[in-house]
Amino acid sequence: MSAENTLTHMSEEVPLIATASQTVGPFFSFGLTTNTALGRLGGPNTRGERIRLEIRLIDGAGAPVPDAMVEIWHADEAGVFLFGRLETDPAGLCAFETIYPGQATTGAREAAHVNLCIFMRGLLRHLYTRVYFSGDPALESDAVLAAVPPDRRGTLIARRDEAVPSTWTFEIHLQGDRETVYFDL
Amino acid sequence: MSAGSRRIVEGSQPPLTYPPYKSGALRSPTRPLIKLAGDFSDFAAPVYGYHAIGETDADLTRQHAGEPLGERIIVSGRVLDEDGRPVRNTLVELWQANAAGRYTHVVDNHPAPLDPNFTGAGRTITDDDGRYRFVTIKPGAYPWRNHTNAWRPAHIHFSLFGESFLSRLVTQMYFPADPLFAFDPMFQSVRDESARQRMVSQFDLSLTEPEWALGYRFDIVLRGRNSTPFEART
Numbered sequence: 001m002s003a004e005n006t007l008t009h010m011s012e013e014v015p016l017i018a019t020a021s022q023t024v025g026p027f028f029s030f031g032l033t034t035n036t037a038l039g040r041l042g043g044p045n046t047r048g049e050r051i052r053l054e055i056r057l058i059d060g061a062g063a064p065v066p067d068a069m070v071e072i073w074h075a076d077e078a079g080v081f082l083f084g085r086l087e088t089d090p091a092g093l094c095a096f097e098t099i100y101p102g103q104a105t106t107g108a109r110e111a112a113h114v115n116l117c118i119f120m121r122g123l124l125r126h127l128y129t130r131v132y133f134s135g136d137p138a139l140e141s142d143a144v145l146a147a148v149p150p151d152r153r154g155t156l157i158a159r160r161d162e163a164v165p166s167t168w169t170f171e172i173h174l175q176g177d178r179e180t181v182y183f184d185l
Numbered sequence: 186m187s188a189g190s191r192r193i194v195e196g197s198q199p200p201l202t203y204p205p206y207k208s209g210a211l212r213s214p215t216r217p218l219i220k221l222a223g224d225f226s227d228f229a230a231p232v233y234g235y236h237a238i239g240e241t242d243a244d245l246t247r248q249h250a251g252e253p254l255g256e257r258i259i260v261s262g263r264v265l266d267e268d269g270r271p272v273r274n275t276l277v278e279l280w281q282a283n284a285a286g287r288y289t290h291v292v293d294n295h296p297a298p299l300d301p302n303f304t305g306a307g308r309t310i311t312d313d314d315g316r317y318r319f320v321t322i323k324p325g326a327y328p329w330r331n332h333t334n335a336w337r338p339a340h341i342h343f344s345l346f347g348e349s350f351l352s353r354l355v356t357q358m359y360f361p362a363d364p365l366f367a368f369d370p371m372f373q374s375v376r377d378e379s380a381r382q383r384m385v386s387q388f389d390l391s392l393t394e395p396e397w398a399l400g401y402r403f404d405i406v407l408r409g410r411n412s413t414p415f416e417a418r419t
Contacts (some may be wrong), residue, residue: 031280060211122212
């Protein structure tokens with residue numbers, strides 16, 4: 001029997017069962033978020049409206065989450081996906097410099113959105129959610145938003161900063177009356 | 186089951202809410218997740234490479250001027266999807282405590298020594314067989330404040346992307362026969378015994394390098410690119 005082809009503890013039967021998730025823990029930053037360039041998405045030639053997306057994470061007691069990792073990905077105008085990753089600061093904030101999302105070429109028509117993956121101490125599994133943009137006329141016809149109860153859709157919509165129009169702010173509530181919608185994918 | 190389907194075993198993933206893990210009390214969502222039906226979602230969009238891999242990134246014992254203290258080990262395995270296919274050219278990142286159980290992190294104040302020759306972070310890319318290989322130091326157990334006299338079993342954190350964000354995985358690799366398993370809420374949060382055991386690496390003589398380092402095998406299964414994420418769960 002060749003060890004090369006033998007899986008640890010695994011039966012030969014497929015489908016195999018996915019490895020269990022475990023928390024990212026409190027001490028990930030020296031391993032995962034040292035590259036602060038991942039806070040800027042796209043290059044100088046990426047077309048689209050430049051925006052700053054400020055994301056703030058808040059726990060069930062209303063306190064900022066200072067030790068989360070947020071990954072984002074979204075389509076640009078050409079349908080190419082851009083990726084970013086940041087940790088939150090002591091105020092629970094992280095801010096991505098990116099472009100207003102374009103339409104993904106795959107699948108049905110959806111409103112402009114940014115996909116999010118959230119990791120932190122206290123979460124045994126990561127969370128999937130989305131950021132939509134206030135005022136987008138396509139919000140009414142978006143298929144993913146349509147799956148969300150109407151009274152909770154607002155938790156997924158970022159607001160434009162009145163003082164700095166290129167900045168959009170988005171609050172993620174882990175619990176409470178304004179608990180953000182998370183998706184089971 | 187046909188290829189491309191998923192086999193989800195009850196308890197093979199930890200629950201979102203698990204009270205024995207106290208850090209989740211104010212952080213785990215309390216409302217049901219919203220199920221998305223259909224295949225329209227770009228959550229399954231492909232992941233692009235974004236990280237250049239440096240020469241010593243996969244050898245955590247060569248990242249400083251001197252050699253780190255502790256037991257040198259090789260950690261290697263294959264990354265597969267649920268259909269058993271190798272996941273090629275995917276980023277594998279790891280981070281860990283040093284041999285004394287201390288992290289290179291400003292808020293780790295466990296009174297164990299830092300090692301100036303060990304940072305404890307590495308990354309690599311899987312080969313055509315889905316294989317990865319790291320050289321590192323066996324991490325120590327360390328105390329935490331979840332409950333009185335709480336200790337984490339020795340572990341190495343892993344982060345993987347796979348084909349899309351559906352396959353995104355952050356997990357922890359443990360070492361065989363650790364006496365702390367029974368007392369660790371993190372390990373115990375996975376209720377299925379065989380799923381727990383798949384987080385435990387195996388000593389593998391074929392991975393050891395004589396006169397140099399012991400070897401541990403840790404294989405990882407990610408959600409497959411062709412899997413149907415919305416099918417009824419069994």
